[in-house]
Amino acid sequence: MGYFDVPEIDYTRYSNRQLAAVPLAVLAVALAILGGWYVFTGAPVGLGIEFAGGTELTVDTATDESDIPDAFDEEVSSIQSVQTEDNRYIVQFTSTDDEALREQAESNLEPLGGNDGVVMSGSSTSASFGAQTQQTALYGIGIAFVGMSVFAFILFRTFVPSVAIVVSAFSDIVIPLAFMNLAGIPLTLGTVAALLLLIGYSVDSDILLNNSILRRSGDFYESTHRAMRTGVTMTVTSMAAMLVMAISATLFGVELLASVGLILFVGLAADLMNTYMLNLSMLRWYKFKGVNR
Numbered sequence: 001m002g003y004f005d006v007p008e009i010d011y012t013r014y015s016n017r018q019l020a021a022v023p024l025a026v027l028a029v030a031l032a033i034l035g036g037w038y039v040f041t042g043a044p045v046g047l048g049i050e051f052a053g054g055t056e057l058t059v060d061t062a063t064d065e066s067d068i069p070d071a072f073d074e075e076v077s078s079i080q081s082v083q084t085e086d087n088r089y090i091v092q093f094t095s096t097d098d099e100a101l102r103e104q105a106e107s108n109l110e111p112l113g114g115n116d117g118v119v120m121s122g123s124s125t126s127a128s129f130g131a132q133t134q135q136t137a138l139y140g141i142g143i144a145f146v147g148m149s150v151f152a153f154i155l156f157r158t159f160v161p162s163v164a165i166v167v168s169a170f171s172d173i174v175i176p177l178a179f180m181n182l183a184g185i186p187l188t189l190g191t192v193a194a195l196l197l198l199i200g201y202s203v204d205s206d207i208l209l210n211n212s213i214l215r216r217s218g219d220f221y222e223s224t225h226r227a228m229r230t231g232v233t234m235t236v237t238s239m240a241a242m243l244v245m246a247i248s249a250t251l252f253g254v255e256l257l258a259s260v261g262l263i264l265f266v267g268l269a270a271d272l273m274n275t276y277m278l279n280l281s282m283l284r285w286y287k288f289k290g291v292n293r
Contacts, residue, residue, distance in 0.1 A: 006232045008225050011280070019281035023274050027171045030178035037181050045177050048188035051134035053127035055093045055101055058120045061109040062087060071108035072101060082253050087112055088120070098124035137192045144196055145169065148203050160286040161210050167282075168274040169202040175270040176263045183262065190256045191263055198267040201238070205231045205275045213283055220287055228276060239268045 011019070034044040049056055054077065061068070069076040074095040082088040093101060102119050109118045125133075152165040173195055177187075185191060212227035213220060246261025 006225075006229045009228075009276075011221060011224065011284070016281040016285050019277045019284075023171060023278040026270070026273070027174060030171075030175045033178040033181055034174065045180055046184070046186045047130075047134065048186035048191075049092060049125050049130070050189050051130045051137070051187060052094070053096055053125050053130035055096055055098050055122065055124040057091045057093075057101060057105060057122040058082075058088065059091060059105055059109060059118050060088050060112050060115055060120055061105075061118050062112050063110045065089060068109065072104050074101060074104075080253075080255055096124050096126055098122055133189070137187075137189065141173075141192065141195060141199075144199050145173070148199055152203070152207070155207065156210060156214065158286075160282055161214060164279045164282040164286075165203065165206040165210065168206050168271070168279045169199055171274045171278065172198050172202040172267055172271045176267040179266045180263065185259045185263065188256070188259075191259055194260045194263040194267070197264060198271070201235070201264075201268060202271050202274075205235060205271055206279055209275055209279060210283065213287065220284065224276075224280065231275065232272065235268050235272055239265050242268065 037046075038044045059068075063071065065079060065081060068079055068089065068091060072093070074093050074097070076091055077094050078092045080090040080092075082090060091105075095101065102122060105118050111118050148169060149162075149166045153162040156162050156165075176195065176198065179185075180187065180191065208231045209224070209227045213223045216223055216226075218226065242261045242264040244261075246258050246265060249255070249257035249261060
């Protein structure tokens with residue numbers, strides 16, 4: 001069995017500003033991406049059917065994938081090939097006219113030999129219902145974040161260590177959201193669940209570091225490395241698992257699991273950076289009363 005050895009980093013070589021500069025720069029870029037997305041689309045992140053409204057049809061057809069959009073009067077927003085089934089596609093539309101889209105699919109797409117019809121299944125979500133679902137999901141993320149913040153303040157009862165946890169968790173959410181825009185991953189109920197998981201991961205690693213430095217005996221850097229041995233091993237193991245899940249889900253055509261795996265992988269990588277650079281720099285500033293050490 002392999003053994004993962006966490007290297008001991010010589011933090012004395014870097015000032016607090018140097019440690020915080022990289023994660024803050026990445027956070028600023030992520031916020032700029034979300035802001036730009038909001039300006040051009042009206043939402044900080046691309047929305048899936050559950051939130052934006054639309055129709056999804058699963059079709060079995062001998063028609064070439066590139067010719068499927070020509071079969072519909074409405075604009076096709078995405079086409080996904082189902083890897084586990086030959087000639088099966090999931091077609092999504094912004095239109096909510098489910099009946100008309102079904103009729104167009106049956107009339108204009110070529111059925112597979114032996115099949116009576118083209119449309120295997122379909123579902124439609126109205127824009128108003130999608131907006132309500134979006135609001136509920138945002139409330140869920142907001143409540144989880146506020147609850148995490150309150151828990152951090154109750155646990156440590158001091159301003160700087162608690163703020164360090166909150167800032168790190170905020171960055172752990174913002175960076176994956178920006179990545180979702182760049183990777184073309186829409187915000188859906190499944191990806192919201194991934195973001196909620198990231199809040200839990202972030203709090204776990206940050207509390208581990210804070211508790212080791214502030215409440216356990218030992219030198220600052222000794223306590224830091226002690227926390228890193230557990231925290232880094234735990235996070236890297238989770239990252240490997242998420243990457244394997246994303247690759248496997250992609251090969252089997254399970255788009256949601258692939259998206260969740262990628263979001264968690266990027267979020268956990270951001271958590272490593274934020275915990276052991278941004279959070280650590282704030283803790284060291286607090287521990288030594290602002291002295292750059």
